[in-house]
Amino acid sequence: MAKLYFRYSAMNAGKSTAMLQVAHNYEEQGQSVKLYTAAIDNRYGGGKVTSRLGPQRNAEVFDASFDFLKEVPKVSCVLIDEAQFLSSAQVKQLHQLAQVKGVPVICYGLRSDFMGEPFEGAAYLLALADDIEELKNICSCGKKATMNIRVGADGKRVTSGEQIDIGGNERYKHVCGRCFYSS
Structure with missing residues (x-):
């Protein structure tokens, strides 16, 4: 059974690196994946999933008008970077993609903003994801960064x-x- 996954953390925990590794693992087994990232995040150029460690890969971009149910081709897995920027409707589409169409969807993103407020996409992922995982990071004081x-x-x-x-x-x-x- 396919699931909607949400893998979240504070910044700099390696979310994009983990996503690139998952894409590699699927493709190494001869399976197709589709990568998406938020159009608003153009730090490394539009349509790029980039790890601060160096690896990067081209990806499709989504904005507020993107419809995942209409636009996602037949693939083995969908991977979403910067998932906090998804709308509630898009999270529901991704949930349907997993539950109805049987496509695993793995989303990576932040849970909250710089004021401790939830991002819309993250709030809906926390509500609808079938599997939620926190990727760990460390604060400068030595405690877990959240x-x-x-x-x-x-x-x-x-x-x-x-x-x-x-x-x-x-x-x-x-x-x-x-x-x-x-x-």
Whole structure:
């Protein structure tokens, strides 16, 4: 039975690396996969799933108007990077893809934003995913990192602003709950 999977973590835990490995494993067995990433995330160029370790791969992009039920071809597995940017309707489409069409769907993304608020896609994945897994990361204090904070050009924490502001290590830090509330 195919499932909808949600693999989440704070930033910098290796979600994209894990996704690229899963794609490789399927293809090594002669099976076809389709990779998708959010159109809004163009840090490494549009339509690229990129690990900070170096590996990267082309992917299809999704935006708010993308319909997974209509657009996904017949494949062995669908892999979604930056899944926090999915809409509730898209998460429901992916759930249907797994439950009705029998295609495993594995989503990788953040659970919450820099203010500790859930992303829409993540909230619906937490509600509908058949299997949920946290990928671990470590805060600078040594505890498990579960949250993200945004920092300004001065290195100080930013506590307000738009939910989405694409960036990497220069804009975000992964922290534990204690450091999230004390910084």
